Amino acid sequence: MPSPVDLHELLTHVSDEPSFIRFIEALGTDFAHEREIEKTSPSSPYGPGALGWENCSVDAFSRRQPHGQKPAPGLPKRKQRHPMCGNAARRLYSPASFMSEPRTPAAAAVNLLTRGVLPETELNRLLAQAEASGLTLDDLADPCEKFGVTAQALLNALSISLAERYLQGTLTYAFCDGVLNGLIDAIVDVGMSRELPQPAFSLYQAFDQGEWRRSDDPPETDPGEKYVKPLVLQIMRKLRH
Numbered sequence: 001m002p003s004p005v006d007l008h009e010l011l012t013h014v015s016d017e018p019s020f021i022r023f024i025e026a027l028g029t030d031f032a033h034e035r036e037i038e039k040t041s042p043s044s045p046y047g048p049g050a051l052g053w054e055n056c057s058v059d060a061f062s063r064r065q066p067h068g069q070k071p072a073p074g075l076p077k078r079k080q081r082h083p084m085c086g087n088a089a090r091r092l093y094s095p096a097s098f099m100s101e102p103r104t105p106a107a108a109a110v111n112l113l114t115r116g117v118l119p120e121t122e123l124n125r126l127l128a129q130a131e132a133s134g135l136t137l138d139d140l141a142d143p144c145e146k147f148g149v150t151a152q153a154l155l156n157a158l159s160i161s162l163a164e165r166y167l168q169g170t171l172t173y174a175f176c177d178g179v180l181n182g183l184i185d186a187i188v189d190v191g192m193s194r195e196l197p198q199p200a201f202s203l204y205q206a207f208d209q210g211e212w213r214r215s216d217d218p219p220e221t222d223p224g225e226k227y228v229k230p231l232v233l234q235i236m237r238k239l240r241h
Helices: 007-011 017-040 095-100 104-114 120-133 137-147 151-168 173-193 200-208 223-240
Strands: none
Touching: 007 017, 120 137, 120 151, 120 173, 137 151, 137 173, 151 173, 151 200, 151 223, 173 200, 200 223
């Protein structure tokens, strides 16, 4: 029986593809470990498992994936949140990581929006679908082909448009957070085989910071205003320059 590892600590060392794959392997091992524990000491069906996993129907989740092989889509998520990590399977870099990365894909996404390549009606349709039921790479295949764009550029364009409207006050935090939660599987899937879509991923992380109130926050604290908006402003400011 493998010994449990500190996934939060391991996550802090993710900086490239090999370390990302090691992290995914550790998630798979942790999930399998919990399944073994549950066989002899079942947890309540109304709460998380022994190690905190909320979803318990993913068989052999991503365990020992060979280097370069894509893990099973739709990573299981832990119910427990951590101030530095939250959903461990989905927080791979800090939002500020976008600041030091090449922005050519982001520039391509900006062109989609400014040149009208992606009509606003289509943009709104995709945002609404992402918030309602999520978008996978398969869902993006048709619009990508129709408008001659890559999935990476389309995900960035959707995220940038969302962030701009959030800062303008025309979209609520709750809607934007729901959209990015609906895009994250596609974002991660793209990142498994090519460059991680940025700023889409950093914007996902930024909005994720508003999903819980910190223990030292006063009851009246709005996490969106206190934590999310400054990060989004920083990301968008860097994008424009």
